[in-house]
Amino acid sequence: MARLLVCVTFDFDAMSGLMARGLTSPNYISRGEFGPAAIPRILALLKKYGVKATFFSPGFTIETYPAQNEAVLEAGHEIGHHGWTHLPPQKMSREQEEANLVRGNETIKKLTGKYARGYRSPSWDLSPNTIDLLLKHGFLYESSLMGDDYTPYRCRQGDVIDNEKPLGFGKPTRLIEMPIAWSLDDFPHFEFLRMETQLMPGLMNANHVMENWINDFVYMKETFAQGSDWGVLTYTLHPYVIGRGHRMMAFEKLLKAVAEGGGTFVTMEEAALEFDKRVPFKA
Numbered sequence: 566m567a568r569l570l571v572c573v574t575f576d577f578d579a580m581s582g583l584m585a586r587g588l589t590s591p592n593y594i595s596r597g598e599f600g601p602a603a604i605p606r607i608l609a610l611l612k613k614y615g616v617k618a619t620f621f622s623p624g625f626t627i628e629t630y631p632a633q634n635e636a637v638l639e640a641g642h643e644i645g646h647h648g649w650t651h652l653p654p655q656k657m658s659r660e661q662e663e664a665n666l667v668r669g670n671e672t673i674k675k676l677t678g679k680y681a682r683g684y685r686s687p688s689w690d691l692s693p694n695t696i697d698l699l700l701k702h703g704f705l706y707e708s709s710l711m712g713d714d715y716t717p718y719r720c721r722q723g724d725v726i727d728n729e730k731p732l733g734f735g736k737p738t739r740l741i742e743m744p745i746a747w748s749l750d751d752f753p754h755f756e757f758l759r760m761e762t763q764l765m766p767g768l769m770n771a772n773h774v775m776e777n778w779i780n781d782f783v784y785m786k787e788t789f790a791q792g793s794d795w796g797v798l799t800y801t802l803h804p805y806v807i808g809r810g811h812r813m814m815a816f817e818k819l820l821k822a823v824a825e826g827g828g829t830f831v832t833m834e835e836a837a838l839e840f841d842k843r844v845p846f847k848a
Contacts, residue, residue: 569786570836571828572743572799573611573820574708576685577604577622577637578651579630579805585651585687588760596805600626603808604633608640610813614820619833621647621685621708624672634676643832644673646681646704653688654695663698670702682834685709689745696720699740706741706837708799713744715785715796717840739846741837743799749778750801755812771815779822786826795843797836798828 576582580597583589611618620637622644627634638644648654649669654662666684673681684699686709699707699720712718720742723735747753754774758765778800785796800819807816823830831839 567786567793568795569782569826569828570795570797570831570839571782571823572797572833572836573616573618573802573830574645574685574799574833575607575618575620575802575804575807576647577620577626577634577804578647578687579626581623581625581651582687582803585653586760588758598805599808600803600805601630601633603804604636606813607804607808608636610817610820611642612640614817614824614830616820616830617641617643617832617835618830619643619645619683621645621683622673623647623651623687624649624669625651627672627676631676638677643683643834644677644681645683645685645708645833646670646673647685648687651687653690654686654692655688655690657692659692659694659698662692662694666698666702682706683708683743683837685745689747696722696738696740700738704740705841706743706833708743708745708833710742711744711746712742714746714781715789715798716793717744717797717837718742719846737846739848741840743797743833743837745799745801749781749799751806751812752801752803755806755809771812772818775815775819778819782823782826782828786828795839797840799833 579600580594583593646669649665670680682705684704684707689709719737720740721735725733754769755767757767785798789796
């Protein structure tokens, strides 16, 4: 029987993601404030279904809302690295990116007693230095790329990208990639953003979105897992997005469907360690 792992992950940005976009008016700050307000109901729902999740928390959020992050930790969930602020790595120099990485990790250690095992870029994109820095600082996995759906893989270094030539693939590293997808992220489906040069409509029907998410699990179970005994599916949520009442109701339908369908909820660290045992790294 196939082992169907499901990682429920939260990017606990609060207002930091909006601030990184220059959205600092009272309206946007208050939208971020709803994230911490939603944490108790999210933790209660996860407990109801026995879900151990991974919360990727910027150091900014940990220091701004220590009580909420302590509650996440006390409930047995993993705390992953999501930058110090929500600034994209590719907009920083190597020195700035490393300082941001170290500062965020020290904040996590102060909260949990240990450094984070996993990293997720605030922008779901990496700089030319990110993988090297994550290896240098001892990370087990990272979760910002989209090169697969149900199978983790090893991050590469040294890709050669030239529009006039086939892609030159670099060498795999021991760093494990836990792939994600925009279609499995609540933010683009639900958040309404109106900026001077951009309109993000959002506000989609929560039940329709969760039906898609359930079908991704069903596909893993009925199609992908037929030829494999193991798979991992990752969902990404934001407390201030999913925490609204009607979305929480739809989210519960997702958790119930996965649980009844034979899925096993695990943290990202647990899934990465299991992958590492199944597919040991060969330098």
